Amino acid sequence: MIGMDHDDTGPQTERNSRPIEALTLFEVLVRENADSLTAFLRASVEDQATVDDLFQEAMLIAWRKIGEYDRVRPFGAWLRGIAKRLVLAHYRQAAREIPFSDERVLDYLDQRMTQVDRQPGDTFDEKIAALRDCIARLEPLYQEPIELHYRQGQATEWIAQHLATTRDVIQKRLQRARVQLAECLERKAVLSTTR
Amino acid sequence: MDHDNDQARPTGTDRQADDRLVHALLIHLHDDQADEIREQRVQRAMQAIRESEKLLSPSRTRRLPTWAKRGAWAAAAMVLLAIGVLVFTYQPTPAMASLNDILGALGRPGDRTYHINMVDMPAPPAQEDSEGRVPAMLPKPGLNDATLYLRDGYQYLLVRNDPQGGVIFDGYDGRQSWRVRAGVLAETKAGLGAGGIPMPPIMANVPFSDLHQTLERIRVDYTVEQFDQAPLPSGQQVLRHVRVRRNSREVKGPETIEIWADPQTAMPRRIVFDRAKVQGNREPCRLAFDLASEAPLSAAWFSSAAHMTEEETNRP
Numbered sequence: 001m002i003g004m005d006h007d008d009t010g011p012q013t014e015r016n017s018r019p020i021e022a023l024t025l026f027e028v029l030v031r032e033n034a035d036s037l038t039a040f041l042r043a044s045v046e047d048q049a050t051v052d053d054l055f056q057e058a059m060l061i062a063w064r065k066i067g068e069y070d071r072v073r074p075f076g077a078w079l080r081g082i083a084k085r086l087v088l089a090h091y092r093q094a095a096r097e098i099p100f101s102d103e104r105v106l107d108y109l110d111q112r113m114t115q116v117d118r119q120p121g122d123t124f125d126e127k128i129a130a131l132r133d134c135i136a137r138l139e140p141l142y143q144e145p146i147e148l149h150y151r152q153g154q155a156t157e158w159i160a161q162h163l164a165t166t167r168d169v170i171q172k173r174l175q176r177a178r179v180q181l182a183e184c185l186e187r188k189a190v191l192s193t194t195r
Numbered sequence: 196m197d198h199d200n201d202q203a204r205p206t207g208t209d210r211q212a213d214d215r216l217v218h219a220l221l222i223h224l225h226d227d228q229a230d231e232i233r234e235q236r237v238q239r240a241m242q243a244i245r246e247s248e249k250l251l252s253p254s255r256t257r258r259l260p261t262w263a264k265r266g267a268w269a270a271a272a273m274v275l276l277a278i279g280v281l282v283f284t285y286q287p288t289p290a291m292a293s294l295n296d297i298l299g300a301l302g303r304p305g306d307r308t309y310h311i312n313m314v315d316m317p318a319p320p321a322q323e324d325s326e327g328r329v330p331a332m333l334p335k336p337g338l339n340d341a342t343l344y345l346r347d348g349y350q351y352l353l354v355r356n357d358p359q360g361g362v363i364f365d366g367y368d369g370r371q372s373w374r375v376r377a378g379v380l381a382e383t384k385a386g387l388g389a390g391g392i393p394m395p396p397i398m399a400n401v402p403f404s405d406l407h408q409t410l411e412r413i414r415v416d417y418t419v420e421q422f423d424q425a426p427l428p429s430g431q432q433v434l435r436h437v438r439v440r441r442n443s444r445e446v447k448g449p450e451t452i453e454i455w456a457d458p459q460t461a462m463p464r465r466i467v468f469d470r471a472k473v474q475g476n477r478e479p480c481r482l483a484f485d486l487a488s489e490a491p492l493s494a495a496w497f498s499s500a501a502h503m504t505e506e507e508t509n510r511p
Contacts, residue, residue, distance in 0.1 A: 027241050034233045035223060042219035043212065049472045049479060052236065053444035059240035060247060105212045112216055125229075128220050150225040158358070175214065178221070182213040191213065 026066065030059055033076040035124035040080050040113050044087045044101040054090060058083045076117050080110050115192045127190075134184035142177035145170050290422035293435050296461035297454055298410050304347050306496075307462070308488040313339040314467075314481040338482065350497040364502040373499040380499050410454075410466075413439050416446040427455050427465055434458060450479075462486065 037058065041051045061082050062069075069078055084106045091101070101109070119127035135146060148154045148162065149170075156174070160167045185191040223229060301307075341355035352366040357376060364375040374382040417439035425436040434455040441450055449468035456463045464486045470479040495501045 023241070023244070026244075027237065030240060031233070031237050034237050035229070038233070038236070039216070039219040039223055042222060043215040047472075049447075052239075052470075052479070055236055056240045056243055057444065060243055063244045064247075101212075105208060108209050108212050109216060112213070124223070128224060131217075131220055131224055146221065150221040178214050178217040179210065181217045181221075182210075185217070191216070 022066075023063075026063060029075050030062075033079055036076050036113060036117060036127075037079050037083060039116075039124070040109060041083055041087070043109050044083075044106060045090065050090065054083060054086050057086055061086070074114075074117060077110070077114055080113060084110060112191050116190060119190055130185060130188045130190050131181065134181045134188070137184060138177055138180060142173055142180060145173045146177050146181075149174060288419075290419040290437065293422060293456075293461070294413065294419065294437055294439075297435070297437065297456045297463055298413070300456070300461040301345070301410060301463065302347075305489065306492045307345045307486060308490070308492075309343045309345070309466075309484040310487045311338050311341040311343060312483045312485070314483050342487070343484065344492060344496065346492070346497055352497050352502075364499070366497055366499060366502075368497045368499075375499055375502045378504055380503055383499070410452070412448065413452060416448065417441050417452065420451070424458070425455070432458075434464060435461065449482075462489070 034055075038051060038055060041054050042048075045051060045054065058079060062079055065082075069075070084103075087101055087106060088103060116127055119130075121127045121129065135143060138146065144163065145156075145159055148159045149156065154162070156167050156170045160170045163170070182191060226232065338355060341353060344352040344354070350367055350369050352364060355363055355365075357363045359377070361377055364373075366373055366375075372384050373380060419437060420440045421436070421438040423436050424433045426433050435458055436453070436455050438451060438453045441448060448471070450470035451467075453465075453467040453469070454463050455465045463484075466484040468482040468484075471482050472479045493501065
């Protein structure tokens with residue numbers, strides 16, 4: 001198993017003695033939790049480049065601090081803890097007065113993701129499979145913009161033209177659709193704040 | 196209402212957080228390249244870890260005996276002396292000298308035409324909706340198949356396909372920047388950047404309309420990772436080849452920039468921006484600029500007036 005020492009030199013000592021095995025194991029854990037962490041970061045910061053940067057930064061710190069990881073806790077939750085601090089640092093550095101995500105919102109997202117992690121399934125896709133069913137249950141008025149925007153990657157402006165309406169209307173429909181999807185996932189106990 | 200009930204009933208802020216979380220889950224669910232992108236993300240992280248490991252020397256954690264400390268101080272003094280000599284008799288490394296030549300070549304008087312390709316651009320899937328209809332697809336606004344004209348290292352004209360039909364011209368004639376869309380002047384601004392940003396919106400995060408200035412950033416924000424002589428992947432002529440990597444994630448720009456330049460004139464034949472962020476694309480992409488021509492363009496080519504009629508007839 002990856003080093004569990006609590007002093008600074010612990011993980012290094014472990015890495016020096018069995019560097020390949022430890023790093024390989026770490027890579028397996030990273031891969032298993034990559035989608036979940038990416039979803040958390042996507043919900044926490046605005047742009048994709050920052051998501052990628054914070055993902056990499058989180059992994060670097062996780063490896064450096066692997067000795068502090070408590071094996072009793074899920075690895076994904078530990079990674080999110082690191083990512084949470086990086087997101088807050090990111091907003092502090094950007095000197096944003098109203099950050100996209102404050103500490104309370106990040107805690108809330110963390111709880112939501114913890115519940116997603118607990119869903120049955122080996123992969124992240126399997127854990128959020130209920131979302132497909134929720135999309136299928138949407139009224140066509142809301143389902144169509146979701147399909148065009150997320151499956152086809154079309155911009156809201158294009159969808160507005162395609163559906164002969166305005167961009168504002170499409171943005172509103174997308175927002176309402178996401179609210180309904182969140183409620184559907186709550187009913188299915190995929191999204192829940194129960195600890 | 197007790198604390199648990201508070202948690203069970205999300206507030207308005209929580210609803211916004213849910214909105215963003217569902218948005219993130221929808222992106223993941225519909226991403227056909229999720230597996231590939233995850234693997235790239237993991238491999239990049241692992242590579243960064245391996246590189247950081249190389250920087251950690253086990254000797255840093257050991258205590259040195261006194262004689263060794265004295266030796267280390269003496270060695271440090273020698274290194275400082277050597278640095279002083281190097282500064283005094285500074286000569287750029289071959290890699291930096293070549294980079295200087297390349298950057299200088301783009302700043303020389305003359306016209307250049309580059310053709311732009313978005314490599315690895317994910318194609319949106321055409322799938323049937325719940326009622327079996329295949330929605331009509333329109334091309335997304337983007338830089339694929341765009342043409343960038345440069346004059347003297349500071350004037351530029353970008354010609355790209357308009358998703359509404361026709362082409363969009365974004366230019367800078369040395370005094371003002373402008374945009375012509377559907378054959379009419381849509382926007383002008385004194386100095387660089389019609390629309391209030393330094394570049395056309397499509398290129399806000401891909402700073403290369405002013406290609407010369409963009410590449411100048413290599414000097415401070417990037418580190419030379421590879422320097423050699425190599426042909427283009429599709430060619431045979433051996434060219435100067437430089438690859439640079441951004442110094443940190445704080446640098447807003449492509450992760451790597453790779454340049455193949457003419458061995459004699461140092462003019463870039465191909466420039467590849469990897470992991471460049473382009474507006475409208477969910478994932479960063481790879482952009483390749485290929486030198487199509489160095490033939491002189493008409494004197495008015497970089498002014499808006501030359502493009503204020505219909506579409507293709509304005510191309511040289």
